[in-house]
Amino acid sequence: MTDHVHDLASVRTASERLLTAVAALDNAAVAEPSRLPGWTRGHILAHLARNADALVNVLDGRPMYASAEARDADIERDAPRPLDAQLADFGKSAARFQDAAAVPADWSRTVELRNGVVDSASQVPFRRWAEVELHHVDLGIGYELEDVPMEFTAREIDFLTERFRGHPGVPTTRIGDGEGRAWTTGGGAEGGPVAVEGPAADLLGWLAGRRDGAALRAEGGSLPALPPL
Template identity: 40%
Template sequence: MKEIPPTPESFAVIDAATDRLLDGLARLDDGDIAAPSRLPGWTRGHVLSHLARQAPALERLLQWARTGVETAQYPDRRARDAEIEAGAGGPAAALVTDVRTSAAHFRRTIEELPEPAWRATVRPFTGELCTPCRILVIRVRELVLHHVDLDIGYDVADIPAPARQIVLDDVLGYYAEAEGMPDLTLRDPEGALLARFGTGGPVVSGTPADLLGWLAGRSTGTGLDGTAPLPALPPWL
């Protein structure tokens, strides 16, 4: 379960991912927003509504860490989905403003979180117990992968190395504990070991970007080499 410390370097990764996303959104109009995203059943508006509403949801976990009073990220999945749906059909300008404003508020919240709160234990919607340091990983992951999901000319290969490595480590950590994970070995193009699951099994090699795209369900495995056909992976998020 990946966590990163609340350092200027970590905050800079979030800032860079946010800036790249907002730069990409600047040219979208209402027709673009209503078009399908890469996520089945979601328009680009759904993706942006989710990103905008996810920031205050993560802040609720930070409030839990700061006060010690349990505060859920979302009441339940139905409430989360309804919140996303409510904003998905809005005009482009409103959605982009919501993404920008909520991102800025989240950034101030992590900057101002007291040092002791970073050691507190909270439970995100996904169920794991963690410190707020994991919230930083979640935010990086959501910013960069949903930027890809918008299908506006930004792909996994465009994710800067620091953010890509954070998300790749997070995905690998998930699969290390996932039920039904097949025996598998992952290597980089030079043959260096990246991860081994179970007894090792077939070897799949590729660049970090190509591996992340496949592991995170954003590609079918384009660019990867394997000693056997790519196996089916357990569901991720």
């Protein structure tokens, strides 16, 4: 069972870790390209701030974003800001999310996210945790998937393998990290089963579209191509 209180504490810790790391940058570094194609580090920081506000909307029963176009426009608007503005916005938006999540509520209720996706409200803190951890890596400032808490890595692999379960483009795929943890995903495409094994960080990188899977071993077929998130 999801412990949203635990996850909120983890979001706070991850956010503080990111803020500390970003505070060591300068304005020029914020304007440099991130690891995400077409986005600077400023784009990532702007996205994280607006995502926090969007998840407040979700918890309050409002649409996550006014529209896809508005979401993108807000990120483009905020991306060029200097470091101090980025830090202040991220910190304030993170606090707004924590405050909204601290209000007594029915955490078993269903909420609506982007593109008609629905989930339990109890999963919203973990979704925010994923945003902060993965985008911290995307900044390319020394925080790697190997540095992400192992609890998060295992749970995000759980989440992503479930997301790709039955996907028509992914054959049955059995995944193992060599440490006793195993998952099954895919099953909607012909072929397989394919057995994929490697370090947990590399498995997460492959599933999350952050690594090409070159460090993974595949048996019973080639490494499956995964759809974008």
